[in-house]
Amino acid sequence: MTADPDLLLQVDGLRKTYPGDGAPVVAVDDLSFSLRPGGALGIVGESGSGKTTTARMLVGLERPDQGQILVQGTPLVARARGRVARLARAKAVQIVFQDPYLSLDARRTIGATLDGVLRLHGSASPARTRELLAQVGLGDREAAALPRELSGGQRQRAAIARALAVEPAVLVLDEAVSALDVSVQAQVLNLLSDIRRDTGIGLVFVSHDLAVVRYVCDEALVMYRGRTVEHRPVADLLATPRHPYTRLLLASVPHPGWNPEAIGLQRRELAALQAPLLLPVDAGGGR
Ligand SMILES: Nc1ncnc2c1ncn2[C@@H]1O[C@H](COP(=O)(O)OP(=O)(O)OP(=O)(O)O)[C@@H](O)[C@H]1O
Numbered sequence: 001m002t003a004d005p006d007l008l009l010q011v012d013g014l015r016k017t018y019p020g021d022g023a024p025v026v027a028v029d030d031l032s033f034s035l036r037p038g039g040a041l042g043i044v045g046e047s048g049s050g051k052t053t054t055a056r057m058l059v060g061l062e063r064p065d066q067g068q069i070l071v072q073g074t075p076l077v078a079r080a081r082g083r084v085a086r087l088a089r090a091k092a093v094q095i096v097f098q099d100p101y102l103s104l105d106a107r108r109t110i111g112a113t114l115d116g117v118l119r120l121h122g123s124a125s126p127a128r129t130r131e132l133l134a135q136v137g138l139g140d141r142e143a144a145a146l147p148r149e150l151s152g153g154q155r156q157r158a159a160i161a162r163a164l165a166v167e168p169a170v171l172v173l174d175e176a177v178s179a180l181d182v183s184v185q186a187q188v189l190n191l192l193s194d195i196r197r198d199t200g201i202g203l204v205f206v207s208h209d210l211a212v213v214r215y216v217c218d219e220a221l222v223m224y225r226g227r228t229v230e231h232r233p234v235a236d237l238l239a240t241p242r243h244p245y246t247r248l249l250l251a252s253v254p255h256p257g258w259n260p261e262a263i264g265l266q267r268r269e270l271a272a273l274q275a276p277l278l279l280p281v282d283a284g285g286g287r
């Protein structure tokens with residue numbers, strides 16, 4: 001892979017295994033993709049397909065066994081040592097998890113948390129704090145609140161604002177809207193699209209839900225048991241899914257005219273293709 005400083009993210013041949021009882025579990029295998037400025041990649045797949053492991057490697061929380069991650073042409077430092085290196089690492093990639101409490105301090109107001117992050121990165125000012133809050137649709141009331149005093153949607157917006165305060169090149173979201181109800185989900189998705197358009201930040205949007213991915217992303221990468229089975233523009237992937245597993249994922253999303261029987265058909269098709277890999281097809285979904 002040639003380092004290209006014009007690309008926000010270059011991922012090449014990532015592999016991660018975990019020790020299992022007996023054979024090691026291959027969580028991610030030979031994963032490669034790149035992200036241009038303002039680009040948004042959706043990573044989709046069922047539970048256990050390796051999405052979170054990928055997200056954690058992208059922010060340096062997990063070290064790949066093999067492969068390389070470049071941010072704007074520079075290798076991502078997994079264990080940054082020293083203040084300068086840590087701040088640089090933080091500016092490369094930020095992550096928002098499904099649980100916003102993981103990135104917010106329970107004892108500090110949202111405003112104080114944002115101020116703290118801004119101060120760390122040398123860009124603190126009341127105007128900047130207000131600007132960040134406005135960017136995620138929050139105001140003075142939410143700034144003065146503790147995380148537990150906010151709604152789930154407001155809390156997730158606050159977690160996104162906290163990540164944006166660092167002005168990262170890339171924002172990784174791991175199931176960041178999955179716990180929100182549908183209308184709040186739509187608001188946060190719109191917000192992400194706006195932020196992406198206005199700032200040129202790159203998004204890696206991890207979700208088990210293709211329907212959600214298509215609102216935010218222009219490309220989707222489908223993972224199945226750690227491997228990439230399809231990686232194409234979202235619109236193409238939805239219109240003409242090539243891999244049986246992608247068809248199964250699509251069949252699983254309820255939509256007008258949805259026929260749950262299609263899921264059984266797709267499962268059988270996938271099973272026929274990859275028989276040695278799969279549990280019995282009729283084991284009630286298997287998971
Ligand atoms: N710390 C760990 N130790 C051992 N195995 C792990 C660890 N983290 C993940 N795994 C295994 O790696 C595989 C991929 O897990 P991962 O969390 O990446 O899946 P996922 O796609 O995010 O699933 P979900 O949709 O349920 O969040 C699974 O088989 C999981 O059991």
Ligand SMILES: [Mg+2]
Pocket residue numbers: 051052053
């Ligand atoms: Mg996960």
